[in-house]
Amino acid sequence: MTLSDNETKIDLLNYEAIAKTIVELLRQRPDQPMTVGVHGDWGAGKSSVLEMIEAGLEKEEKVLCLKFNGWRFQGFEDAKIALIEGIVTGLLEKRPLLNKTMDAVKDVLQRIDWLKVAKKAGGLALTVHTGIPMPDQIESVVHSAEALLSDPTKVKEGLHSAVSGLKGLIKPDTHSKSAPKEIEEFRKAFEKLLKAAAVEQLVVLIDDLDRCLPDTAIETLEAVRLFVFTSRTAFVVAADEAMIEYAVRKHFPDLPDTTGPQTYSRKYLEKLIQVPFRIPALGDIETRLYVTLLLVGTRLGEDDSAFTGLTAAARERLKRPWTSAPFDAAAAKSALGEHYVSVQNELLLSEQIGPTLASGTNGNPRQIKRFLNAMILRQRTAQARGFGEEVKLPVLAKLMLAERFLPGFFDQIGAAAASSTDGKCPDLVHLEALSPEVKADSTAETVMTGEAAKAIQPTSRLREWLSSPAIRSWAQVQPLVGELDLRPYLFVAKDRKDYFGSATVLGHLANVAEKLLGPKIAVQGLESSLRKLVIAEAAQVFDAVRGRIVGSDSFDTEPAGAAGLAVLVKAQPSLQSSLVDFLENLPSQRVGPWVCGGWEGVIKDADANQRFDRLLEKWVKDGSALLKGAARAVLKTRQKVN
Numbered sequence: 236m237t238l239s240d241n242e243t244k245i246d247l248l249n250y251e252a253i254a255k256t257i258v259e260l261l262r263q264r265p266d267q268p269m270t271v272g273v274h275g276d277w278g279a280g281k282s283s284v285l286e287m288i289e290a291g292l293e294k295e296e297k298v299l300c301l302k303f304n305g306w307r308f309q310g311f312e313d314a315k316i317a318l319i320e321g322i323v324t325g326l327l328e329k330r331p332l333l334n335k336t337m338d339a340v341k342d343v344l345q346r347i348d349w350l351k352v353a354k355k356a357g358g359l360a361l362t363v364h365t366g367i368p369m370p371d372q373i374e375s376v377v378h379s380a381e382a383l384l385s386d387p388t389k390v391k392e393g394l395h396s397a398v399s400g401l402k403g404l405i406k407p408d409t410h411s412k413s414a415p416k417e418i419e420e421f422r423k424a425f426e427k428l429l430k431a432a433a434v435e436q437l438v439v440l441i442d443d444l445d446r447c448l449p450d451t452a453i454e455t456l457e458a459v460r461l462f463v464f465t466s467r468t469a470f471v472v473a474a475d476e477a478m479i480e481y482a483v484r485k486h487f488p489d490l491p492d493t494t495g496p497q498t499y500s501r502k503y504l505e506k507l508i509q510v511p512f513r514i515p516a517l518g519d520i521e522t523r524l525y526v527t528l529l530l531v532g533t534r535l536g537e538d539d540s541a542f543t544g545l546t547a548a549a550r551e552r553l554k555r556p557w558t559s560a561p562f563d564a565a566a567a568k569s570a571l572g573e574h575y576v577s578v579q580n581e582l583l584l585s586e587q588i589g590p591t592l593a594s595g596t597n598g599n600p601r602q603i604k605r606f607l608n609a610m611i612l613r614q615r616t617a618q619a620r621g622f623g624e625e626v627k628l629p630v631l632a633k634l635m636l637a638e639r640f641l642p643g644f645f646d647q648i649g650a651a652a653a654s655s656t657d658g659k660c661p662d663l664v665h666l667e668a669l670s671p672e673v674k675a676d677s678t679a680e681t682v683m684t685g686e687a688a689k690a691i692q693p694t695s696r697l698r699e700w701l702s703s704p705a706i707r708s709w710a711q712v713q714p715l716v717g718e719l720d721l722r723p724y725l726f727v728a729k730d731r732k733d734y735f736g737s738a739t740v741l742g743h744l745a746n747v748a749e750k751l752l753g754p755k756i757a758v759q760g761l762e763s764s765l766r767k768l769v770i771a772e773a774a775q776v777f778d779a780v781r782g783r784i785v786g787s788d789s790f791d792t793e794p795a796g797a798a799g800l801a802v803l804v805k806a807q808p809s810l811q812s813s814l815v816d817f818l819e820n821l822p823s824q825r826v827g828p829w830v831c832g833g834w835e836g837v838i839k840d841a842d843a844n845q846r847f848d849r850l851l852e853k854w855v856k857d858g859s860a861l862l863k864g865a866a867r868a869v870l871k872t873r874q875k876v877n
Contacts, residue, residue, distance in 0.1 A: 640705070646732070783795075
């Protein structure tokens, strides 16, 4: 069972308190228009709050609650008209009484026709009302005027065609009315429609606005503005404030960035949203309780009575999270009863990964769900392939925490474990042993010279890891994994990266190739150890590093591994021909000046030198501008020396 990423009415985060507060606020003055904003980052739970608001209004007979998802209408039609027509259609479907008062319905539909005319005419009518010209309006008018003025004989014909196109929508009695007057009459007609439908309050829930393109988002908000002063009408808009502000800036690019102490985009949103609610990120305790509920829910099912009891107990703790703690064994047993034994693994896993997951996801519910889903899917993949017994969830979870939040560190572990004969990473064993010794006021160097490090030969990689607080924190998460064969876990992570491609061919040499991809200063000290390689081994390492450089497909600046090849060829002169082959195959129009230098003392054989000189001459002729200059300078220097 995987975790659904859809909105839910099952409250695992005590968001019902937010929904209940909004419902109470809406019902205090049902006759007054209101706009409420539910703000939060992507995946914070805005859609779930809307679901809970809808559930909270279900028992209110005099309240009609409608939902509108702007993202679903994107690209099909004008979002502004889609929202307005959606509201009227919802009224007709849910209030059959309106069939007896068709005059009120026709009146509103006539006003909607007028709005369509405004859109078809370039939006000028709405521009008069809002005072802000739409970008496409000006462009449309200018292009039309240019087309008519370029051929005066077509002016009369063009005007006649435009008017004819509008006659099909304009009602006979609307020709002489101004835009503000027509929009005001739309509001009055809509109020009459609500009264005829016996609706005390209309609540429209607008979701996924921050997923829309800027134009769609603004059109939807402009439609909301038409109802801002319409009595008995309330809107609840769920959106990320930053995305809406971005949409405003993109839609009105010619407006000033600021108007006083605030940006225009911020003022636009604040004038529209009267009451903002922002969903806070989950804290450590809240995240750990949430993870517990998600994992136990996958085992028992959300309809299980034991899970319902656990949810109720969690919500009590969520009321005062600053004084609460995650579930301990006693609390879990009390809530789950006889089901406690069947979910012990889930409770243990929650305790293990909760703290790091809280900091890594910044308390974002969607990111937490995605992490857990990926973890569950990988374990099931291992089971389907026949090595499920070798993949333990707590170990997988810890490694995935590193993969998700410390990717560079995880790659180092993966490369080392995949290339070793037993699938272990020795530095990881030492990291987990030494991490507790690095206190807040101590350094990695202090620990490496202390009692705990006497039996350890410190490597540069281990020193690097111990200098990182984030890596040390990860190392202390249980269980310890350094002594385990990590290859099954790396294999199920192949959806991200294949750690066995080079390791299978290179074996123990994969670690050598990985080091040659490091910084120039670091690879300089490898020359003596590289001399110990036999010719066949050196050729394998060369091919591996060359492949990584070519695979990056970025040659304008010196790529990682170029300095490593120089050191390798210097230590193994038999590879000089292979080095020149590599340089000859680089794309001369995309390679940077770096390729011309750095080979002194590396390319020494007469044949290799002659080939390199010819290559420099070729770059002078057909290389990029920067490469030509660099190649010419190096060629002159070499000719003087010779």
